[in-house]
Each structure stands twice: as structure tokens, then as C-alpha cells.
Amino acid sequence: MxxxxxxxxxxxxxxxxVLVRPAEFALPSHLSDHWLQLICRDLDALAGESDIQLRNPxxxxxxxxxxxxxxxxxxxxxxxxxxALHRCYVDYRxxxxxxxxxxxxxxxxxxxxxxxxxxxxxxxxxxxxxxxQI
Numbered sequence: 001m002x003x004x005x006x007x008x009x010x011x012x013x014x015x016x017x018v019l020v021r022p023a024e025f026a027l028p029s030h031l032s033d034h035w036l037q038l039i040c041r042d043l044d045a046l047a048g049e050s051d052i053q054l055r056n057p058x059x060x061x062x063x064x065x066x067x068x069x070x071x072x073x074x075x076x077x078x079x080x081x082x083x084a085l086h087r088c089y090v091d092y093r094x095x096x097x098x099x100x101x102x103x104x105x106x107x108x109x110x111x112x113x114x115x116x117x118x119x120x121x122x123x124x125x126x127x128x129x130x131x132x133q134i
Contacts, residue, residue, distance in 0.1 A: 009038045009060035019063060023071030026064040028092075028099035029111030036099060039064065043093040058089075065092055071114055091118050098123065 018025050018035065028036060038060065045057040065088045069078045080088075095112050102109040108126025 006038055006041055008054060009042055009057075011059055011063060014060055014063060019067050023068050023114055026067040027112060027114065027117060028095045029102075031099070033103070036096065036103075040093075040096050040100060043089070043096060046089070047093065061089060061092060065089065065118075068114060068117060088118050091120075 014035070018031070024030055028039075031039065041052065042054065042057040042060050045052055045054045046061070065085075066078060069080070069088070095117060098109050099111060101107055102111065110124035110126075112121060
């Protein structure tokens with residue numbers, strides 16, 4: 001499906017398919033191809049790098065980011081500055097792009113985990129080799 005043909009991100013569907021599950025399912029490596037494409041499109045639109053006009057491109061990525069962050073504090077409120085939140089958007093956009101490259105080009109990129117996402121992690125790439133598609 002072409003990115004122009006993708007439907008708007010539906011927060012109710014996101015909740016039902018991802019947010020009701022443990023936070024690991026909000027990591028890019030656990031998102032379905034459909035959600036990975038939607039979130040990539042939304043983040044590109046939010047960054048002003050897309051001509052596609054969306055009503056609220058920040059909402060679905062924000063829901064995923066907050067789901068991940070809230071899993072780290074286990075019941076305590078999540079508190080972060082606007083600058084830190086912006087950094088999370090930037091990091092999540094990079095992680096989404098890495099996951100797309102991992103899936104589509106077959107490059108052995110180590111995915112982020114709940115503990116490594118949003119941490120300025122070092123990204124491990126397996127010998128720069130393209131993995132065999134399974």
C-alpha cells in the first residue's frame with residue numbers, strides 16, 4: 001500500500017490492537033507492518049517532511065511513546081519536560097526508520113527494547129550484512 005493510500009491513524013484501533021497489551025508491543029519491532037507504516041507517516045507529517053495533511057499526526061505516536069514510558073515507572077505518573085518529550089518523538093522516529101530498514105532491506109539491526117529506547121543507545125548492526133529473508 002502506498003503511503004498516500006494509508007487511512008488516518010485511528011486511536012481506538014491503536015488502543016484495541018496495541019495499547020491494551022504490554023508496553024513491549026508499542027516498540028517498533030513489535031508493531032505490525034500496518035501500524036509501522038501509519039506511525040512512520042504520522043511522524044514524517046509531524047516533522048514537516050510530508051505533503052500529506054493529517055488532522056493530528058502527533059496523537060498516535062504520542063500514545064505509543066507514553067505507553068512505553070509509563071511501563072518504566074510502574075504506576076507512578078510520567079513527568080517529563082516538553083524538551084524531553086520532543087526528544088522522545090525524535091528517538092521514536094529514528095527507531096521506526098531503523099525497524100523499516102530492518103524489515104524491508106533485511107539488514108541485521110538490533111531492535112530497541114523497553115530499557116534501551118529513548119536512551120541514546122548504540123545501535124548494533126550485524127557485520128553490515130543483509131540477512132536472508134525468512
